[in-house]
Amino acid sequence: MNEMKPHILVVDGMALLFRSFFATAHSGQFFPNANNVPTNGVQGFARHTMSAISIFQPTHLAVCWDMGSKTFRNELFADYKAHRPAPAPELVPQFDMAREVSEALGWKSYGIPNMEADDLIGSLIKTWNGKARLTVVSGDKDLLQLLKPDVSIALTKKGYTQYEEYNADRFIEEYGITPAQFVDMKAFTGDSSDGYPGxxxxxxxxxxxxxQQYGSVDGVLAAKEELAAGVRKKIEADEEMLMLSRELAEIHCELTLDDPLAHLEIPEFTEETAKRMEQQGYSLIARQGFPVSPF
Incomplete structure (x- = not known):
């Protein structure tokens, strides 16, 4: 019975940190702390997560992080994400600060060197598949490949509170393929934001x-002789890149993340927590978690 299962909110910490940083950086609002270090991304990430907790009402929470810009995908393909600009200097110190704040608030955080946050999210879904309901909060459509009967993906849309929510049925209806086939689709089309060409x-x-016709990359390759000459020629010219693009597009779900459920419980935001946040220069978090007066 679905309603008896725990409900884990899985937050793509990196996606919310970047989103929050750019939401205020364009107008020059960096909210520096007493040491003059910007905090706009960190505070935005925490407030966004707190809003998501109140919207989705989970019983448990996990926050996933990238640990540096290089991962095993760069070893597979040197140009993977290579064209992305370096993060703004105001954002750089906030990567570590965001993880520290997440832990200070008692939120279970995951980050593994050489892996992307997506891989941690995929591994958490695999770990809890069948045992919990999961809602993933991110801005990254790549995660749609992870949809399953008990998994929904809430893509950030506007502000802190508006989401485009997908379950497996909605995905199949809109995309005309299954979530798992999304990887095969990207193998052919590539992904310009990640820098691989398909x-x-x-x-x-x-x-x-x-x-839709052949089911997967392997299915297409097995039926190569049936394809229109032009399509076959394109695939043959780029077959190696097709296979590599598929490998780059697929989220790795094999990491061992088997903490007991109790480690993912969401602690209450108390007056004490608010005081601690205020002392560390995070007054926006303090106010959202423990408002002095109604907003």
């Missing part, structure tokens, strides 16, 4: 048709 000359429409 198969040159094959766009989303052709990719979708191929996946």
């Amino acid at each position: 198969v040159k000359g094959i766009g989303p429409k052709t990719a979708l048709k191929l996946i």
Whole structure:
């Protein structure tokens, strides 16, 4: 019975940190602390997570982090995310601060060197599959491949409170393929934001048709002789990149993240917590968690 299962909110800490940083940085609002270190991204991340807790009403929480810009995918493909600009100097100190604040608030945090936050999210879903209901909060559509009957993905839409929420049925209806096939689709189309090309000359429409007809990259390759000459030629010219793109697109779900559920409990935000946040220069977090007067 679904309602008896624990409900784990899994937060893509990196996505919320970046989003919060850019929401205020463009107007020059960095909210420096007593040491003149910017805190806008950190405070925004924490407030966003607190809002998500009140919206989705989870029983438990896990926050996932990237640990540095290089991962095993850079070893597979040197250009992976290589074209992305370096983070703004005002954001750099906030990576460690955000993880520290997350832990100071008693939120269970996960970060493993060489792995992306996506891989931690995927591994948590695999760990708790069947034992808990999971809601993932992120801005990253790549995570849609992880949808399952008890998993929903809430993509950030506007401000702290608006989300585009996907379950497996909505995904199938909108995309015309299963969540697992999303990886095969991206193998053909590539991903310009992650910097891998897929198969040159094959766009989303052709990719979708191929996946709907043959089920997967392997299915398409096995039926190569049936394909239109032009499509076959493009695939043959880029077959190695097709296989590599599939490997880059797939979220790695094999990490061991088997902490007892009690470690993921959400502690109450007390007056004491608010005081501690205030002392550390995080007055916006203090106010959101323990408002002095109604907003």
